[in-house]
Amino acid sequence: MLDLAPHLVAGLDFSTLPQQLVTGLLIGAIYALVALGYTMVYGVLKLINFAHGEVFMLGAYVSLFISWALGYTPANTLQNGSWGALALMLFGSMVACGLIGALIERLAYRPMRSQPRISSLITAIGVSLLLQYGGQIFLLEGKPQNVDPKVSPVYSGSPLADNVTLHLRPASKDLLASAEALKEKAESTKAAFASASAGKDPFNLPDDVKQLRTESQDAERAYNDAVGVAENSAVSVHMPKGQLIMLGTTLVLMALLTYLVLFTKQGRAMRAVSHDFDAASLMGISVNSIVTFTFVLGSALAGAGAMMASTFQSGTNITTFFGVLPGLKAFVAAVFGGIGNIPGAVLGGLLMGIAENLVVWAGYPGYSNAVAFVILIVVLLFRPGGLLGSSKVEKV
Numbered sequence: 001m002l003d004l005a006p007h008l009v010a011g012l013d014f015s016t017l018p019q020q021l022v023t024g025l026l027i028g029a030i031y032a033l034v035a036l037g038y039t040m041v042y043g044v045l046k047l048i049n050f051a052h053g054e055v056f057m058l059g060a061y062v063s064l065f066i067s068w069a070l071g072y073t074p075a076n077t078l079q080n081g082s083w084g085a086l087a088l089m090l091f092g093s094m095v096a097c098g099l100i101g102a103l104i105e106r107l108a109y110r111p112m113r114s115q116p117r118i119s120s121l122i123t124a125i126g127v128s129l130l131l132q133y134g135g136q137i138f139l140l141e142g143k144p145q146n147v148d149p150k151v152s153p154v155y156s157g158s159p160l161a162d163n164v165t166l167h168l169r170p171a172s173k174d175l176l177a178s179a180e181a182l183k184e185k186a187e188s189t190k191a192a193f194a195s196a197s198a199g200k201d202p203f204n205l206p207d208d209v210k211q212l213r214t215e216s217q218d219a220e221r222a223y224n225d226a227v228g229v230a231e232n233s234a235v236s237v238h239m240p241k242g243q244l245i246m247l248g249t250t251l252v253l254m255a256l257l258t259y260l261v262l263f264t265k266q267g268r269a270m271r272a273v274s275h276d277f278d279a280a281s282l283m284g285i286s287v288n289s290i291v292t293f294t295f296v297l298g299s300a301l302a303g304a305g306a307m308m309a310s311t312f313q314s315g316t317n318i319t320t321f322f323g324v325l326p327g328l329k330a331f332v333a334a335v336f337g338g339i340g341n342i343p344g345a346v347l348g349g350l351l352m353g354i355a356e357n358l359v360v361w362a363g364y365p366g367y368s369n370a371v372a373f374v375i376l377i378v379v380l381l382f383r384p385g386g387l388l389g390s391s392k393v394e395k396v
Helices: 004-010 014-045 052-069 083-112 117-138 173-197 207-232 241-263 265-275 277-282 287-312 324-337 342-361 370-382
Strands: 163-169 235-240
Touching (some): 014 052, 014 241, 014 265, 014 342, 052 083, 052 324, 235 241, 265 277, 277 287
């Protein structure tokens, strides 16, 4: 087994590793947004909202419908993506998902609050299936089920696709000097061949002139190879402006959530309800309002993640099952970081995205979806409380 390790490592291109880490960070940021919804609801109600992935799916559809309303369709070839379109899709998706989250809490979960927890769990699964299959009756046949590529921040015709380059390490000076020396040699041999072959039949050159031609070609080839090696020695990260804005928006949303939970009256009430549901009610806190607010907040963050996921890659297909896999991965991210722990959900989501993308970088894209479930098994076996969570035994 150990003998295989050098061969596996030898096939990896470590010059692209920083780029893969940044891409994984962006994917992980989407998982983190969704994971926050799981962890916030669990922190307040000790409930796993298995319909959260379907809220994510509805957010993607809201983004799709808004893009249609703005005129981004295959028939319209004149429009390109814009900051305004992405901002409107983000805002609309967050508002719609927040309202949907409040509706689900009020109609599905609140009546089950005094019932055994298994009742709430079954209700969550039922709501999930209802949204998956019931949502199909609202789909428009004959319409493409993906956000038009022109809206995507990586669409080649959009100004949002312009790359922002971060140079982490410049090209090796020694390699550049070596390439420059080979350039001089290539130019001199090329000039010597041009001089020697002047006025001669190119199809019947003397042997010494043919030798010069071969040397000139070899020198040119060596120079080009040296330039390639020198350029590859530089380490840079490239990201389209649109994706960079998405990552920045995600970080801003997480920072705002942290501020809300730690430094506002509403946040203190959320923490009080999370600590002791009944005591918070006796202290005059409107528990129902806080629970609804928590659902609205978590669902709105899922809507933001859905908008980003639906436009992250051109032509991402959206179905009523669009939220199943991201929802499961986000749940694993929440467990990985520590269910009920907000910083843990963020950390778990980011690490999940990076790990998933590293598997693709290693040449095993078919196994990328399995990473989440391998992580879940390992966490449950060795650290059930998660990276930042508590492992104390709780009587239920």
